[in-house]
Amino acid sequence: MVRAADEAALHRVASRRARKDVRRTERVDVRYSADEKREITAAAQRLGLAGAHFVGALVMAHIHGDNTLPGGRTVVDDLVDELAALRTQVARVGTNINQIAHRLNAGGDPHPGDSDLLAEAARILVLARQAATAIDTAADAAVTSSGRPD
Template identity: 70%
Template sequence: MAEAGPRREGAPEGEVRAAVPVRAADEAALYRVARRRARDSEQRKMRVDVRYSVGEHTEILAGARRLNLAGAHFVGALVMAHLHGDLALPDQRTSHDDLIDELAALRTEVARIGTNVNQIAHRLNAGGHPHPVDSAVLAAAQEVLAMARAAATAIDTAADVAAASKRVA
């Protein structure tokens, strides 16, 4: 028997959660900060206990899961990033922070486009009996790939300029 609506694993029955738009800059900032922390040579022995509401705890764990991190690592990375000046609290963010994070998110999207075009070209070049339209598709794929590479380079340059001007400001 088919179900009436989409199934949501682990969601309580009847719970409807409003879709909260997540800005690409916020996602990119969290990913950048959480992944930057290198493993220490010594084991961490000090502990800080913090109390969260059930809702806050759920949000923290969801954010950690989204980045494939443990909750403690996620919270620790954010706290240390803030202390080192790498991550501003929402009311302390500057336009440079938003610009850099938006550029990082855009760079990821452009890279995905390039990957998809590469996969298409690889499939067409894989052999077999070529169709008459394959050469036109390959030429178009090559053009799109060149544009994706140029866009990625331009985004990297813009991000470098934004980061350099942030340090000066």
């Protein structure tokens, strides 16, 4: 099963990797065995990073006593992506309700129960809007409390 967070991660990685104002010009050469290089490259690719960025970020994280990888995915990233996917699904419900209401209001002779159905559609549309707002609030709170720049 593909999680929404995995799908959404593809869209988030590029926006996370903004260029720094300071250009990196210094170089440190490091040698690895062929197996080590394959493992490093594979790990970097899983995170959507270049090998050099991955190694450099790990070294700097170690130097600064931090175990998180800059630009790497966190639990908060997964949560926000899941909330974004949920919001999309809720928005689709709202769209479907609007389409139903439009069809019922399109004219012609009303059928028995149309006014009850329209009232229920309006109620569900309000609930969908409230749910979307609550999802937005939860995503904002998750990002704000994590200290991430998103």
